[in-house]
Amino acid sequence: MSQLHSFEAVARRMSFTAAADELCLTQSAVSRQIRALEEDLGRALFLRKHRAIELTQEGRDLFEAVTRGLDEIALAVNGLRRASDTPQITVATSVAFSYYCLMPRLERFADRYPEIDLRILATDQLVDLGKDDADVAVLFGDGNWPGVEARRLFGERVYPVCSAGYLQNHPELRRPSDLLDQTLLHLDGGGTIWGAVDWHAWLVQQGVTGQPVRRGIRLNSYPMVLQGAEAGRGVALGWSYITDAMLASGQLVCLFDTPLVTSCSYYIGASSARAADPAVAAFLQWMVEECDGME
Template sequence: MLRKKLPGINGLVTFEAAARYLSFTQAADELCVSQAAVSRQIKRLEEQLACPLFLRVRRHLELTKDGQRLFQAVTMGLGHIGSVCDEIRRTQATDQITIASTLAFSTFWLMPRIRAFQQQYPHVKVHVIATDKASELRSDKVDLALTCGNSQLQGHETHYLFSERAYPVCSPAYLESRKAPATPEDLLQHRLLHMDEQLWDNIGWDAIDWQAWMQHFGVDAIDLPSGLTFNNYPMLIQAVMEDEGIALGFEHSTGDLVAKGKLVALTDKKWDTGRGYYLAIKSNLVHNPDVQALSQWLLNNY
């Protein structure tokens, strides 16, 4: 029944262009047809509706009241159809999934899970962006993002992964010639490794550093032992594994290394910082089968 009430789609598309430009010539150029073809389409549409849609006033076209009503309706209708078609194309024809996270999160948490995912879903192409810049983590080019401390990201569906826990770590060899610290205060007698404060600023997160960790456990940390400072977390952990000193480990990043005996967790003081980690999925991609497969894999294997 709806089809019988509607004029042909070609006529409506032609009318929309002619009404937008108020020119049959410009409409013809946009549609790659002749001016005569535009005139025929408009005439046929006016016959179907039994009313004029354009008036010629002093060599210029103007819309009649009925033409204005139709133009408003057609513009809204075609605009909505175009938006839905674009969304369907993006949803169904994703050549690859782009997932972004910090350099540390990508190195220590994401990559082992991506490798396992690829073995199960070899046909799914995944593009990993490892970055410590907030703007790149929130780029429109990113389909899935692993974020910290923010459960809501506009235009995304978010899923909670886990809370952030920080604790001191060192290499097994570091302790061979040293007494293991038994309390947070004992750490002040050791070589502590640090993260560059600029890193936290770039990511846009509040710093979780030695001073914050010490203060949480009631230790006066005004004069912290000096040690090497690094501008990215994987380099910091590499230095720890090479016996350079003690660093703050984060459970999601260093947990596997501790479990494998490559790092040692010092003291039983784990600070739950109150921040959470989340998987953010673009809202228009939540029904994409490949995106669903990857997101469910990450949510089930954290």
């Protein structure tokens, strides 16, 4: 093998001197290895000229074979190294989903799959799963994304929420139209990446067409919106997959049992190519199981 390794270096560099430098050997040592290889094969591999060398036909045949062999060995070694590496996947979600829905569950994923290294990318910008932005993403829509394997998690249900103290201080809040005279907390920024439900859409769905009397409070982060609601600063729209648990714990109360239910849903997805990866497939299945029963 050492003779073949030296032969490959000389044939590739077309120089005994350059090959010796690459292999950290003396030129004479490389020459002896090549001579021993030629004697063993009974064939000349190089035409030695005054200031240059050339491969013989036998030398070219052997060089092609050795190159293919070394390439295959390198591929096999790299594959074994990758297999021994800790699998890592990047999961892209909205800021709200990562904060309220994903983070509280990650310990269970780590207990079940301690060998998988998760990287969470919290962003309210669109993520292209066809590129290297992320391996997995939480998506919102009808479930049809070309080239993406998507699994439904739950639907979209939106209703107004506030703190118990705020409701106690505003006993006049009895009908959806009464919200026009309340401080409404708005989510600004992020476009309609997760849907188009805002206060205007919810009020229209309830048959309320008037304009709010008071100035609302606009925030560019949904966790801040819910913190404002918990602090009694106003009324917010609650997405059920986040706020159902906050209602159960008493952090917030639901004002009206008339949610807006859209035709779209939340999905967990990965590109068709990445979905076949064992680590990605495990995360997709785990997320479906975690969200089972949520609507």
